[in-house]
Amino acid sequence: ALLPYVPRVPPVALPGKLTATTFALERPCCVFDRHAAASDTVWLVVAFANGEARGHAPWGWGRGDPRHGRSARCVPAASAAFRNPPSRASVPRYAQLPTARSYMIPEATAATSACSSPHAAVLRVGGDTACGDRGGQDPCNGPLPSPGPYRVKFLVMGCQGPKAETRWSDPILLRTGR
Amino acid sequence: MAKSDDGMRILQGLLVFGNVIIGMCGIALTAECIFFVSDPHGLYPLLEATGNNDIYAAAWIGIFVGFALFALSILGIIAVIKSSRTLLLVYIILMLITYAFEMASCITAATHRDFLTPNLFLKQMLEQYHKPETDNNKDKWMSEGVTKTWDKLMLQNKCCGVQGPSDWQDYTSAFRVTHNDADFPWPRNCCVLDTQGSPVNLDGCKLGVPGYYNSNGCYDAISGPMNTHAWGVAWFGFAILCWTFCVLLGTMFYWSRIGY
Numbered sequence: 001a002l003l004p005y006v007p008r009v010p011p012v013a014l015p016g017k018l019t020a021t022t023f024a025l026e027r028p029c030c031v032f033d034r035h036a037a038a039s040d041t042v043w044l045v046v047a048f049a050n051g052e053a054r055g056h057a058p059w060g061w062g063r064g065d066p067r068h069g070r071s072a073r074c075v076p077a078a079s080a081a082f083r084n085p086p087s088r089a090s091v092p093r094y095a096q097l098p099t100a101r102s103y104m105i106p107e108a109t110a111a112t113s114a115c116s117s118p119h120a121a122v123l124r125v126g127g128d129t130a131c132g133d134r135g136g137q138d139p140c141n142g143p144l145p146s147p148g149p150y151r152v153k154f155l156v157m158g159c160q161g162p163k164a165e166t167r168w169s170d171p172i173l174l175r176t177g178r
Numbered sequence: 179m180a181k182s183d184d185g186m187r188i189l190q191g192l193l194v195f196g197n198v199i200i201g202m203c204g205i206a207l208t209a210e211c212i213f214f215v216s217d218p219h220g221l222y223p224l225l226e227a228t229g230n231n232d233i234y235a236a237a238w239i240g241i242f243v244g245f246a247l248f249a250l251s252i253l254g255i256i257a258v259i260k261s262s263r264t265l266l267l268v269y270i271i272l273m274l275i276t277y278a279f280e281m282a283s284c285i286t287a288a289t290h291r292d293f294l295t296p297n298l299f300l301k302q303m304l305e306q307y308h309k310p311e312t313d314n315n316k317d318k319w320m321s322e323g324v325t326k327t328w329d330k331l332m333l334q335n336k337c338c339g340v341q342g343p344s345d346w347q348d349y350t351s352a353f354r355v356t357h358n359d360a361d362f363p364w365p366r367n368c369c370v371l372d373t374q375g376s377p378v379n380l381d382g383c384k385l386g387v388p389g390y391y392n393s394n395g396c397y398d399a400i401s402g403p404m405n406t407h408a409w410g411v412a413w414f415g416f417a418i419l420c421w422t423f424c425v426l427l428g429t430m431f432y433w434s435r436i437g438y
Contacts (some may be wrong), residue, residue, distance in 0.1 A: 015343050015386035015393070020359040024385060094386060129360050143360035175349040 005031045007044075007169040010122055018051050020175050022126030022145035028154055028166065029121075035154045035164035046125060046144075047082050049151040049171040052115045084155060084162040104155070105141045125152070147174040189413055189432050190258050196425035197254040201419045204247030210410055219403040220330060223323030225303055228293075232272035233408050236287035240411050243280045247418070250276060254429065266433045277419065284415035291408035296397050300340040303328060304351040307365075322351075328396075329367050338368035339394035343386065343396070368392050 009017055010026045017024040025044075032042060085092065087103070093101045105125065124141075130144030144150065149171035156164040214237040225231045250273050257265035284326050306324040310319075332338055339345035346353065346364040353365065361384075369383035377383050382390030 015347070015391075016363050016384050017386065019347055019363045022360050022363075122385060124381070126360050127381075127384070129358060143358065175347055177348060177354070 208244030
């Protein structure tokens with residue numbers, strides 16, 4: 001199921017919401033309540049956004065994000081070419097970001113994204129500096145290697161595979177120092 | 179004759195009074211300059227690392243000039259009371275030399291103050307704070323001085339960077355070489371620390387949540403004391419010089435009017 005929620009960087013003035021290797025996102029509250037069971041996990045998909053493609057990008061599951069028009073002439077955006085993984089085992093890892101140009105971070109269980117849970121309102125992408133050291137086998141939240149721009153979306157995975165997803169965010173460009 | 183005698187008596191009285199004031203101002207100048215040289219705010223390493231610590235040189239000269247003024251004022255009082263031409267001549271010559279030194283000190287303090295801009299300290303902070311490897315011992319000691327001073331500054335004044343924490347994000351720095359951006363968007367001392375010295379809320383500090391990090395820049399904490407120092411030496415010095423000029427003129431007039 002495609003949910004109309006669009007992930008975004010919090011509009012509050014926080015000096016650390018965009019740094020050179022991390023960025024912050026508002027946590028979606030109550031967005032997945034009707035579509036996910038409490039035991040499903042919510043993942044965050046992070047993909048490179050440059051090279052906007054105009055073309056079909058059919059998803060494997062769910063209705064997807066139709067971009068009708070001419071077929072792609074330039075390099076397809078990783079966010080346009082992203083296919084939802086069929087199961088938890090085939091989730092792209094942080095270490096694959098340079099080649100696959102996208103990866104997924106385990107965010108939370110659907111239970112903690114419910115309205116009543118007193119969770120922090122902001123999620124920091126790139127905060128786990130030990131990611132990448134562990135052999136890249138487990139999905140984790142490592143610092144981003146380049147300024148991007150990136151697009152993100154949330155994906156709810158159940159036991160049988162993806163159950164629901166949000167829209168892709170606007171491109172997020174990280175800071176570079178002078 | 180009587181009138182001219184009275185006139186001379188009045189002039190003598192004025193000159194003694196003038197010298198008493200010079201003596202007291204000399205002591206005050208020495209005390210003020212000793213205070214500045216003792217560096218109560220601990221900012222000297224920053225100034226030294228800029229390669230231009232002339233306001234400190236001006237303060238050192240001020241110490242000796244103040245003492246010289248005190249000694250010369252005593253000589254002046256004795257010379258005026260005894261009406262001795264030789265003593266007065268010695269007094270005038272030595273006072274002119276002291277005058278020249280004090281003038282140099284004041285002008286140095288006044289002009290070098292303009293050198294101390296936010297960009298100067300920003301550049302120095304970005305280049306020297308936590309500089310990883312250094313070419314020689316002098317560089318190492320200088321960057322250690324800058325690092326310690328900044329750590330103390332940020333801790334005591336609850337501030338971060340020169341203009342704010344975004345200095346660490348907007349510019350590349352030596353700090354960034356050894357401290358990765360995800361763990362240290364800005365140095366730990368920019369976080370609000372508890373009594374043990376660890377951050378109250380590290381994640382809040384990394385994000386920049388108000389209340390868990392220092393959002394002010396440290397430039398005011400640096401420039402405030404340095405301005406007081408520079409203006410204190412310069413303007414008090416100029417005031418003493420104005421007064422001394424008048425007393426010197428009076429002394430030269432008195433010298434020309436008395437016989438051997």
